[in-house]
Amino acid sequence: MSSRTASHTALITGSTAGLGSAFARQLAAQGYDVVLAARSDDRLESQAETLTSRYGVRAEVIVADLTTDDGVGAVQERLADTAHPVHLLVNNAGHGLAGSFVDNELDAERDLLRLHVQTTMELTHTAARAMTAQRAGRIINVASVAGYTPTGTYSAAKAWVINFSKGLHSQLKPAGVTVTAVCPGLVRTEFHQRAGITAQGAKRWMWLEAEDVVRQALTANAQGAAVCVPSRTYQALTASLKFIPDSVVQWAADRGLGVPGQDEDAQRQLAAGSEDASDDGTAAADADSSETDSVSSARQ
Numbered sequence: 001m002s003s004r005t006a007s008h009t010a011l012i013t014g015s016t017a018g019l020g021s022a023f024a025r026q027l028a029a030q031g032y033d034v035v036l037a038a039r040s041d042d043r044l045e046s047q048a049e050t051l052t053s054r055y056g057v058r059a060e061v062i063v064a065d066l067t068t069d070d071g072v073g074a075v076q077e078r079l080a081d082t083a084h085p086v087h088l089l090v091n092n093a094g095h096g097l098a099g100s101f102v103d104n105e106l107d108a109e110r111d112l113l114r115l116h117v118q119t120t121m122e123l124t125h126t127a128a129r130a131m132t133a134q135r136a137g138r139i140i141n142v143a144s145v146a147g148y149t150p151t152g153t154y155s156a157a158k159a160w161v162i163n164f165s166k167g168l169h170s171q172l173k174p175a176g177v178t179v180t181a182v183c184p185g186l187v188r189t190e191f192h193q194r195a196g197i198t199a200q201g202a203k204r205w206m207w208l209e210a211e212d213v214v215r216q217a218l219t220a221n222a223q224g225a226a227v228c229v230p231s232r233t234y235q236a237l238t239a240s241l242k243f244i245p246d247s248v249v250q251w252a253a254d255r256g257l258g259v260p261g262q263d264e265d266a267q268r269q270l271a272a273g274s275e276d277a278s279d280d281g282t283a284a285a286d287a288d289s290s291e292t293d294s295v296s297s298a299r300q
């Protein structure tokens with residue numbers, strides 16, 4: 001149990017698994033009361049019980065699908081509750097998509113964009129208003145190293161999260177609110193399994209542990225950083241990308257080096273003008289087996 005006396009509250013979206021679960025655990029261990037938001041009622045309830053009994057903190061749950069207006073509205077309502085202020089918001093809920101852009105249903109692409117971009121923007125807006133009124137607050141937006149590469153809706157959404165967070169960092173700093181974009185590489189969570197992404201070509205060194213990523217993210221945010229890339233390896237990789245001309249990055253992406261699997265599949269189908277490549281699942285199998293060792297194979 002924490003020795004903290006002044007009560008602080010953290011709200012974590014996507015708290016039931018992976019990075020969100022680690023954020024909730026580490027923040028509770030620091031003495032934060034927690035508000036846990038995700039879709040799975042039973043997982044939320046048991047997580048709340050565990051955190052309360054282990055760390056002696058208060059734990060609220062909000063069952064919400066954050067691809068819906070109602071779900072986002074429920075979380076916004078809690079963020080705007082000035083009687084019980086939220087001091088730290090973690091916009092973490094997210095998912096990936098295994099298929100190529102043209103194969104995926106438009107609704108699936110739209111939901112992805114909604115969750116990673118619109119929901120992040122809406123929750124941040126509500127939290128930022130409440131926090132700037134208090135002249136204090138912390139916001140952590142979980143992006144990805146994928147945001148540094150041109151690899152489809154997911155990476156475009158994460159690029160938005162990075163840029164959005166950087167801009168807000170400058171705007172809100174004078175009001176005492178720290179905004180940090182966290183850009184992990186591949187992390188061992190439920191993410192890939194849920195999306196049906198094998199990531200089997202990824203080397204061992206590419207994989208990070210959720211607890212390490214979250215520890216670095218919380219430290220970076222507490223120290224006032226605008227962007228946090230956890231692990232020296234990914235820091236070196238993202239730094240080196242800044243020195244590679246856009247034309248070379250595009251050249252690599254065009255050859256599937258930036259998006260193995262998913263986009264190679266798309267390229268094959270586009271090149272063949274094929275409409276039927278994935279109907280029997282063969283294309284997906286091919287895509288899985290064609291993943292390379294490129295760091296950008298992280299469709300995370």
Ligand SMILES: NC(=O)c1ccc[n+]([C@@H]2O[C@H](COP(=O)([O-])OP(=O)(O)OC[C@H]3O[C@@H](n4cnc5c(N)ncnc54)[C@H](OP(=O)(O)O)[C@@H]3O)[C@@H](O)[C@H]2O)c1
Pocket residue numbers: 013014015016017018019020037038039040043064065066067092093094095115142143144145183184185186187188189190191192194300
């Ligand atoms: N794992 C990686 O390699 C990696 C790398 C870079 C960035 N990221 C980012 O890290 C964040 C967390 O991912 P993770 O790896 O921890 O994945 P995860 O283990 O699959 O956990 C995802 C969490 O998000 C929640 N969630 C998903 N869709 C939701 C929705 N529509 N509404 C509300 N909650 C939703 C899930 O809970 P319910 O199912 O209960 O709703 C779960 O708690 C994501 O933003 C992801 O893009 C992951």
